[in-house]
Amino acid sequence: MEPRCEQFMNTSRKALQDPHLQEALRSIDANLRTMRDAAFQELPNGEALRDQARNIRDHTLEHLDRYLEQLEDRVTQLGGTVHWAEDAAAARRIVEGLAADRGVRTVVKGKSMVSEEIGLNEGLAARGVDVVETDLGEYIIQLACEPPSHIVGPAIHKTKDQIARLFCEALDAPLMKDPEKMALFARRKLRERFLTADMGVTGANFLVASSGALVLLENEGNIRMSTTLPRIHVAVTGIEKVVPTWGDLSVLLQLLPRSTTGQKLSSYVSLFLGPRRPGEPDGPDEFHLVLVDNGRSRILADKAFRESLRCIRCGACLNTCPVYLKIGGHAYGWVYSGPIGSVLTPQLLRDRRCTSTLPFASTLCGACADVCPVKINIPRILAELRSRYADDPEWGPAPRNEQGLFRLAGAVLSDRLLYEGAGNIARVLYPLIRNMGPADTFPPPASRPFRQSHKRKSRKGRKDAHRG
Amino acid sequence: MDDRERILTRIRKGLERDPGSAPGKGMPSRPEAKQSSSAAAAGDDLVTRFLEACERESVEIHTAADAAEAGDRLVGILESSRVERIFTWIDPVLAHREVEARIRASHVVDLTPRVDHMDQDTFEALAARADLGITAADWALADTGTLVLFSSAGHSRSASLLPPVHVAIVPASRILSGLEELMEKLPSDAVEALKRESNVTLITGTSKTADIELSLVRGVHGPGTVHVIVIRDTDASQP
Numbered sequence: 182m183e184p185r186c187e188q189f190m191n192t193s194r195k196a197l198q199d200p201h202l203q204e205a206l207r208s209i210d211a212n213l214r215t216m217r218d219a220a221f222q223e224l225p226n227g228e229a230l231r232d233q234a235r236n237i238r239d240h241t242l243e244h245l246d247r248y249l250e251q252l253e254d255r256v257t258q259l260g261g262t263v264h265w266a267e268d269a270a271a272a273r274r275i276v277e278g279l280a281a282d283r284g285v286r287t288v289v290k291g292k293s294m295v296s297e298e299i300g301l302n303e304g305l306a307a308r309g310v311d312v313v314e315t316d317l318g319e320y321i322i323q324l325a326c327e328p329p330s331h332i333v334g335p336a337i338h339k340t341k342d343q344i345a346r347l348f349c350e351a352l353d354a355p356l357m358k359d360p361e362k363m364a365l366f367a368r369r370k371l372r373e374r375f376l377t378a379d380m381g382v383t384g385a386n387f388l389v390a391s392s393g394a395l396v397l398l399e400n401e402g403n404i405r406m407s408t409t410l411p412r413i414h415v416a417v418t419g420i421e422k423v424v425p426t427w428g429d430l431s432v433l434l435q436l437l438p439r440s441t442t443g444q445k446l447s448s449y450v451s452l453f454l455g456p457r458r459p460g461e462p463d464g465p466d467e468f469h470l471v472l473v474d475n476g477r478s479r480i481l482a483d484k485a486f487r488e489s490l491r492c493i494r495c496g497a498c499l500n501t502c503p504v505y506l507k508i509g510g511h512a513y514g515w516v517y518s519g520p521i522g523s524v525l526t527p528q529l530l531r532d533r534r535c536t537s538t539l540p541f542a543s544t545l546c547g548a549c550a551d552v553c554p555v556k557i558n559i560p561r562i563l564a565e566l567r568s569r570y571a572d573d574p575e576w577g578p579a580p581r582n583e584q585g586l587f588r589l590a591g592a593v594l595s596d597r598l599l600y601e602g603a604g605n606i607a608r609v610l611y612p613l614i615r616n617m618g619p620a621d622t623f624p625p626p627a628s629r630p631f632r633q634s635h636k637r638k639s640r641k642g643r644k645d646a647h648r649g
Numbered sequence: 650m651d652d653r654e655r656i657l658t659r660i661r662k663g664l665e666r667d668p669g670s671a672p673g674k675g676m677p678s679r680p681e682a683k684q685s686s687s688a689a690a691a692g693d694d695l696v697t698r699f700l701e702a703c704e705r706e707s708v709e710i711h712t713a714a715d716a717a718e719a720g721d722r723l724v725g726i727l728e729s730s731r732v733e734r735i736f737t738w739i740d741p742v743l744a745h746r747e748v749e750a751r752i753r754a755s756h757v758v759d760l761t762p763r764v765d766h767m768d769q770d771t772f773e774a775l776a777a778r779a780d781l782g783i784t785a786a787d788w789a790l791a792d793t794g795t796l797v798l799f800s801s802a803g804h805s806r807s808a809s810l811l812p813p814v815h816v817a818i819v820p821a822s823r824i825l826s827g828l829e830e831l832m833e834k835l836p837s838d839a840v841e842a843l844k845r846e847s848n849v850t851l852i853t854g855t856s857k858t859a860d861i862e863l864s865l866v867r868g869v870h871g872p873g874t875v876h877v878i879v880i881r882d883t884d885a886s887q888p
Contacts, residue, residue, distance in 0.1 A: 205862070208862070208863050209863075212863050213863070240677070240679050243664065243677075244664075244676075244677040245660050245664070246657050246660045246661050246664070246666070247676060247677055248676075249657070249660075250657070251676060254839075255838070255839040256839075258839035258840065258843065259839050259842060259843055259847075260843075265651070265652040265653035265656055266652055267652040267655055267656055271652055315870070316860070317858045317860040317861070317869055318858075318860035321860065321861075334859070334860060334863070335860075336860055336861070337860075337863070339861075340862060341861050341862045341864075344861055360861035360862060360864045360866055361864075361866045363861055364858055364860075364861060364866040364869045365866075365868070365869075367869070368868070368869055368870060371870065372777070372870075375870075376773065376774070376777060391837070391838060392835065392836055392837065392838060392839060392842055393839045393842065394842075400856070400857050400858060400859075401856055401857070401858050401869045401870045401871070402810060402856040402869070402870035402871025402872075403869075403870045405806065405810050405850065405870075405871060406810065406870055406871075408848075409773075409806045409807060409810060410773055412769070420656065420660075425676070427832035427833075427835050427837075428829070428832055430832065431828040431829050431831075431832045434828055435828065442859075444853075445792070445793045445853070446793045446795055446828075446851065446853040447853065448852065448853055448854050448855065448856055448857055448871070449850060449851065449852060449853075449856075449871070450850070450851035450853075451848065451849070451850050451851075452835070452848065452849040452850075452851075453847065453848055454836070454839075454842045454845075454846070454847050454848070454849075455842070455843070455847050456847060457800070457847045457848075458801075458843075458846070458847050460765075460801070460802035461800050461801060461802060461804075461805075461846075461847060461848075462762075462767065462769070462772050462802070462803070462805045462807075463769055463772060463773060463776075463800075463805050463806050463807050464800060464806055464847060464848055472656075474652075474656045474659070478656055478659040478660050478663055479659070479663070481660060481663045481664070482659070482662065482663025482664075483663075
């Protein structure tokens with residue numbers, strides 16, 4: 182997917198004026214955020230679990246090479262095949278090659294952010310493979326030809342009327358009013374696809390190094406379908422998803438669904454240990470795991486940024502962010518949105534257009550860090566990205582005039598005489614410049630400097646006190 | 650150098666390891682993580698806790714004193730759901746003569762193939778035609794009301810997935826407290842895993858979605874109705 186971060190200001194302004202989107206975002210605030218908070222209030226050891234989860238993720242990242250090798254060894258022993266992809270193009274080549282070699286015509290897909298990141302659907306489609314997204318939200322946005330607007334609820338920005346019209350136009354469905362009818366219509370449509378697909382493609386929530394297990398969480402059952410009915414299962418995932426042992430997994434399993442939807446456990450947690458064994462009546466004959474780097478090892482190498490890779494993609498930071506809750510996911514211009522999107526996108530893409538906008542799309546209020554199940558210090562990373570953008574030529578130097586302006590501002594703000602002088606000049610010039618920019622850009626300066634009015638007030642106060 | 654080598658080399662360099670160093674034999678050591686214990690008070694009855702958790706997940710709960718009663722409950726579900734075709738696991742709990750006799754007497758059509766090898770497409774098409782799937786949980790978790798199903802010969806993934814209704818029989822002796830206890834029952838390494846199941850599914854409640862305006866719809870892909878029948882006193886074998 183081509184990044185469109187440079188249009189952040191435009192798209193976010195449009196988002197603010199979209200009444201449907203604003204309604205949907207209010208609903209995220211009222212539902213997902215509240216349910217997450219309630220789930221953690223019921224969890225007496227929630228804070229300890231979050232510390233434990235952070236330690237597990239950090240430990241794994243500090244020994245990532247060893248755990249990846251262990252994982253590869255175990256998956257291979259179980260009869261699966263591990264593929265390594267340095268970048269998006271390599272990952273696409275691997276999956277496209279598997280499909281071509283096996284004469285795959287249709288693919289059913291479970292929701293995977295990495296597959297969005299590497300543009301897998303477009304790649305497969307270009308080779309004549311029919312790819313069907315099967316998570317209901319993903320199915321909807323695939324019909325609408327839109328990218329996901331939320332890590333967990335990809336179609337969360339659409340109203341039911343919009344979806345009903347979409348089903349009419351794209352699927353010849355009757356016009357439906359009820360979400361239940363629409364969901365069951367999609368169930369029937371997708372059931373046919375599941376039963377006839379040649380290959381199932383999923384992401385991964387976790388990979389357990391000690392046993393070689395792939396772990397996937399879901400509520401709908403579409404991932405179970407995609408991994409049971411087709412003969413080939415391909416899981417495409419980032420190299421950072423590994424955890425050492427089952428015990429580590431149980432810590433993270435207690436946190437992920439609670440952070441995502443406030444559930445104690447998702448409807449389905451599936452553990453996959455290689456292709457089906459002889460005698461098992463169903464399940465895939467082949468299992469392939471594609472480990473995608475695509476910029477992650479570079480993030481790992483930067484100590485200031487390494488903790489970004491702790492992320493388990495729960496979406497809690499989106500649901501609590503005052504900025505996301507006003508502008509929605511599309512404004513962020515790429516696959517990952519919200520606070521974690523502002524952290525990951527500039528790092529994964531190393532695109533100056535993203536570094537110049539996304540790290541600044543935050544009030545640094547810290548609400549995201551408060552809810553993060555693995556305690557990523559998102560505000561610190563955003564501030565670090567801002568300073569890299571300003572100072573580090575590798576990250577994109579700020580325009581010269583902006584640097585000059587800030588130097589000037591620094592000089593004025595740190596010198597009392599200059600500061601007071603500038604205030605006086607502003608008071609004189611204000612009537613002349615107030616109509617120059619768009620409305621509200623220049624608030625009027627106070628008629629009297631703060632220092633003066635403060636002195637006056639405190640003098641008056643003292644007099645009053647004497648009288649009293 | 651291929652992608653694998655390039656990625657691993659970059660990781661090692663990023664972690665400031667000696668780039669030439671061969672990977673060590675043992676895995677990195679770390680302090681033993683203290684597992685947080687289950688939230689429930691000690692002495693709580695596992696069966697009660699399991700049933701309460703199931704109810705919170707909108708799972709229909711039934712209890713039976715023994716296999717004969719479980720068979721009665723099962724037939725009750727078949728009748729009240731007006732089921733015509735079933736698809737089941739081939740399992741000692743379900744093959745108990747008291748259970749089997751009652752299913753046979755209920756006149757539902759059992760689509761389960763009883764042959765060793767069957768073409769997978771045919772097998773799945775049969776499961777997809779059934780109105781109701783029956784399994785016997787390998788384990789269950791009291792904390793969350795979770796059914797744990799291991800795949801194996803006779804234990805298909807389809808039975809708990811394709812039919813719109815799923816009934817799981819749960820011998821009380823198989824109810825564990827929570828996730829940590831379950832993790833100890835899983836294969837500790839690949840050598841062990843290879844001798845065992847290729848798939849473990851944890852089922853908590855029904856298939857559901859909230860992807861349209863966050864309104865809850867059950868049964869979007871998997872079963873929209875789930876029943877559990879707990880056999881309180883059972884001589885059913887441990888899995």
